Amino acid sequence: MMTSFITLLRRELWEHTSLKAIPLTLLAFVLLANLAFFFFVSTSNFTFTINTDTETRQVVNTLDYFAQMEASKQAIIINGIMITTGMIINSIMLIVMFFYLLDSLYGERKDRTILFWKSLPVTNRMTVLSKLSIAVFIIPVIIFITTGLANLLIMALQSYTFYHHQYEAGLLWQQVDITGLSMFSIFLLLQQTIWYFPVMGWLLFCSAWCRKSPIVVAVLIPAILVFIDSSFMLGTGFSEIIVERLPLGIMSMQMGNESNLMTYPYNLSSQQLPGFNMVAGIRLPSVEDILQFLMNIKVWMGIIIGIFFTGLAISLRRWRDDSL
Amino acid sequence: MNALISARGLTKNYGRFRAVDHIDFDIRPGRVVGLVGPNGAGKSTTLKAILGLIKYRGSLEVFGRNPRVDRADLMHDISYISDVASLPDWIRVDQLLDLMESTHPSYDLRKSLNFLARTDISKSHRVKQLSKGMKTQLHLAIVMGIHARMLVLDEPTLGLDIIYRTEFYDQLMNEYFNEQRAILITTHQIEEVEQILTDIIVINKGKIVINMPIEDIGKHYAQLKTTKDHAEQARKLHPVFEKDMLDEAVMIFENIDTERLIEFGEVSTPHLADLFVAAVKGTHDD
Known part of the structure; x- marks a missing residue:
């Protein structure tokens, strides 16, 4: 049974090549951007002003500017670059996940391969759960690995840039907090996966349910409900629930609640939650943070809704054939 | 079994x-x-x-x-x-x-x-x-x-x-x-x-009109190839299917004593394709 499940996961990766191609493209983009920095930016002369407690001085080179900075500021810049890289990769992979889930059960009916898939001795539950597992486990792992590789690439190439221009090659490595960044990334990915779980369930359900254009239904139904709720001021709270689960909700989480850019979805008690702040740097999750997250009723409501929609998707697939 | x-x-x-x-x-x-x-x-x-x-x-x-x-x-x-x-x-x-x-x-x-x-x-x-x-x-x-x-x-x-x-x-x-x-x-x-x-x-x-082993077809159905002259008399035996072929007529009969058909022409077991057409056309004509 486990072998079948793992094979079904592999089958998803075989079919959905974007799950491999997009991370590789992102890595290629990171490589090109860093090569561009190496060839153009690092040797260009810009004027920077450095203010310290004792003096104000001008520098005309990007690398000089960085090398003369205070160590704490260097750390903020390096960790900031890494987290920004991670956020960009994460955001793009969330879009990939959105389209993957919408296509996962609809696509097999559209191309009539459902008749072949149903000829295998594999239950509908196992099939749907394998697709959900791609979103819940595999894509976060892909995000983590791609972010790690992208940041390693950045560090290696920029270290070489420093070395090439007669600066200390280990300058960047002294400031980077690899353990902190990894822990921060794992925690955010876990939070994000749990937070988006009801959305994943909803997308799977739409994919199993819609006879055409699941994307329209997946977006339109919540949009109509939000419109009705807010236009008629029904005060059901539905609009807030939906908005919280949109990408901007998670963006605010990634920025940390101190940024005050948006309402932090989990921050019901106005306590600080782990995140990255341009002033405070990385703050790793404590046991209290994790407990606070897990004790939030919205988290559990989301999980229950996600399980409900996933159950519906399994049930719908049972009676779906190639007739869309 | x-x-x-x-x-x-x-x-x-x-x-x-x-x-x-x-x-x-x-x-x-x-x-x-x-x-x-x-x-x-x-x-x-x-x-x-x-x-x-x-x-x-x-x-x-x-x-x-x-x-x-x-x-x-x-x-x-x-x-x-x-x-x-x-x-x-x-x-x-x-x-x-x-x-x-x-x-x-x-x-x-x-x-x-x-x-x-x-x-x-x-x-x-x-x-x-x-x-x-x-x-x-x-x-x-x-x-x-x-x-x-x-x-x-x-x-x-x-x-x-x-x-x-x-x-x-x-x-x-x-x-x-x-x-x-x-x-x-x-x-x-x-x-x-x-x-x-x-x-x-x-x-x-949506309904089954024939369901039998191939070897039983001969017991239930008979095909008569007859001339146009004899066709009118053969029709009185109520064929389930008939088609005209140049100067001949081919008829398929269900549950009939083949001895009664011999006098009108050549009797044989119908081909599946003809039987299929007979079964489908018969129900179409209902």
């Missing part, structure tokens, strides 16, 4: 349209059953019910199980080939074989590979690179490895040229079929399969 498939009062409605209407049939081991009918007769719906793909009313047992509940388990014993379009285009042959080996507990990869070795299909081919004939061969290679006791074929040779069609059925009978296994074939081109069938079920407008 116990039936592998047993249907009683099998009925399926799509909204107000009744696709299958209270049909009864059994399929036993060692039989090659043709489920034939015109387009839209209810053939594919019947197959989908057998494979547990749709809801239905009535009683249906497949290997003693309810296909509505036990579809995944049933697929250990049933192998299914729909027309060639159902194989995923993006999959490579080696991935497909890997998938079969991982999901079917008793899959024999060697048998599939031996079969593929006699074709032009390589393991690195993607399904979309294969011709229709090659896709059918690939399907057959998979079937050879599965050890299924029942093979269900839904218009398996649709769109294939005669060479591939003949080869497909030859390989099926020589390399897959035996007395412990059964094959159920749906087609609307009966002439393709009439040489291999042991039983025929003709379905039209």
